[in-house]
Structure formats: structure tokens, C-alpha cells
Amino acid sequence: MESTTKKSYGELPESFLDKIIEGLRTRRILPHIPEKAFVVDLGCGFRGKLLSRLSGRISRGIGYDRAVSDTPSSKNIQLVPAVLDQPLPLPAESADVVTSLAVVEHLERPEIFYEETFRILKSGGVFLFTTPSRLAKPLLELMAFKLKIISQEEIADHKRYYDKKSLAAALIKAGFSSDKISLRSFQFGLNLFGRAEK
16 A cells, blocks of 8 residues: 655655654654764655764764655765665664654554564664654644644554554564563653664
């Protein structure tokens, strides 16, 4: 089934509230990214904003999304168009950190996404991600379709919502060990933040 949205996040103008929510997600993961890491951002958005923000402290960053700018912000950042629930053009055990902010809920085949994340991480590497929780669904739909204060296209494209149990099960199935998975709620339980070490 084809995605209902053809644009990458940030390709179209973002609302003020969308920018605030994006900033809160970014702040959640920044403390977990070590200096000089090779970071792969899956679902980086059109301009690769997270990698741009990290460019001064990481060795290298590659961002993947369905459409990306052809002018990355820094020499150590590369943006690549890609479908995220298909095999990635990266060797196994190559990334120190994989990030993915509010992406997996948009994918048709999230199991491939999780398997590829596990495959490209080095031993000891870390997967850092956020996704809306099941509690968020009615509120996001209200804000998008009734109040029209966040992107209708983004919310209409959501394929699923997770709770901690279903998210942990998906990560374990992809190869992550249950004792190396940490899942926390934030934004009053409306979002989940995950940290999974390979």
C-alpha cells in the first residue's frame, strides 16, 4: 500500500506547534549521542535538521528519507533518498548510533526497519527513537483534523500506535536483547522514547 504522504517532514512549511513537538523529541535523545559517533538518522526529514544540529560533535552523519535536500548543512553530513522499510545501502555493523524520531508509525513494514536498524549497528551501538503512544491517537487526530494546528498529512499517514509491550516485542523480534531495551513515556504519556543497545 502506498503512503498517503509523498513529502518528507520539513519539505512543506511546519506549524509552530509542529516545531515545538519536534524540538521536544530532539532534546530527549541528544544526551544519549556520544562525541565522534557515526550517526545514521532514519527518517531525517527533508533538511536533516537533527544531523545538522549534531554536525559539530559527531564524526559523520548519514540521513535517509523519501526526499532530501541536495545541499546538506555540513561536510560531514550526507542526505540520501531511501525507502525506510527496505534494506539500507549500508554495511552491517557500521553505525555507532541510529536515530529515528517519530518515523516508525508511518511505515508499512516496520519489522524490516527494526531488522535493518539492528543489522547496521555496531556491537555496543545504540538505537534511539521516539514514536507516539496509543494514548496519543485521539489527541493527535483532534489537533490535526478538528483544530488544524498540526500537520493533517503527517497524522493521516500514521499506520500504527505502540505501547511499551508491543514496542519491546518488535525490538526483540528484530534481534535486540530484552535486558538492553529501555522504554520511557514522555510528554504526559503521549510519546515513547526508546533506547536499545546491540
